[in-house]
Amino acid sequence: MTLSNNITLHPVISPEQIRARVGQLADSLKADLGDERPVLLGVLKGCFMFFTDLARQLDLDADIDFVRLASYGAGIESSGRVHMVKSPEVELKGRTVIIVEDIVDTGLTMRWLIDHLAQLGPKRIKVCAFIDKPERRQTPVEIDYVGFHVPEGFLVGYGLDYNEKYRNLAGVFEVRFEPSDRK
Numbered sequence: 001m002t003l004s005n006n007i008t009l010h011p012v013i014s015p016e017q018i019r020a021r022v023g024q025l026a027d028s029l030k031a032d033l034g035d036e037r038p039v040l041l042g043v044l045k046g047c048f049m050f051f052t053d054l055a056r057q058l059d060l061d062a063d064i065d066f067v068r069l070a071s072y073g074a075g076i077e078s079s080g081r082v083h084m085v086k087s088p089e090v091e092l093k094g095r096t097v098i099i100v101e102d103i104v105d106t107g108l109t110m111r112w113l114i115d116h117l118a119q120l121g122p123k124r125i126k127v128c129a130f131i132d133k134p135e136r137r138q139t140p141v142e143i144d145y146v147g148f149h150v151p152e153g154f155l156v157g158y159g160l161d162y163n164e165k166y167r168n169l170a171g172v173f174e175v176r177f178e179p180s181d182r183k
């Protein structure tokens with residue numbers, strides 16, 4: 001797919017692959033949770049498609065909540081500074097919290113969130129990430145449930161954005177830039 005400004009999108013994960021994999025993740029989570037009622041905590045905005053597909057397929061009694069973190073803004077580089085724009089509203093003390101995230105890249109966002117939530121006294125924190133992309137990892141993060149390992153590239157679609165665009169694509173694509181467009 002060729003777009004304005006010499007940006008091209010190259011398919012990485014198809015909607016069919018996503019549907020099948022999200023079903024498998026939901027089955028693993030259900031098996032591990034037994035009859036425990038977890039808090040599903042989505043990280044906005046990127047989680048929105050993964051979260052709703054996973055929650056639908058999980059089919060169990062769960063509390064639903066969201067945080068909104070931001071560290072990228074425009075462009076493809078993490079600022080390294082994570083801001084919590086919206087905090088959890090459900091009381092997390094003593095609860096099993098499943099963080100639902102679209103991507104772990106440098107790991108800075110997830111590291112910050114886990115450390116922040118740990119101070120709120122949950123029983124345990126589990127991480128469920130749609131994509132693990134280790135190429136640019138700057139800090140170690142343990143991810144309990146991974147949808148797809150993607151070795152490299154800047155990805156968009158299925159919630160992931162470039163400058164707020166392409167989040168609503170049903171599959172995942174790698175963005176390739178002409179040198180003059182890279183910010």
Ligand SMILES: O=P(O)(O)OC[C@H]1O[C@H](OP(=O)(O)OP(=O)(O)O)[C@H](O)[C@@H]1O
Nearest residue numbers: 044045046070071072105106107108109
């Ligand atoms: O591992 P990292 O390098 O920290 O990157 C991962 C984070 O970056 C993106 O969020 P972003 O700040 O772009 O907000 P968004 O979800 O609203 O797009 C993504 O949704 C993750 O939360």
Ligand code: HPA
Nearest residue numbers: 105153154155156160161
């Ligand atoms: O590859 C990515 N795509 C979109 N947003 C991101 N945030 C961290 N890495 C990415």
Ligand SMILES: [Mg+2]
Nearest residue numbers: 046072073161
């Ligand atoms: Mg983003």
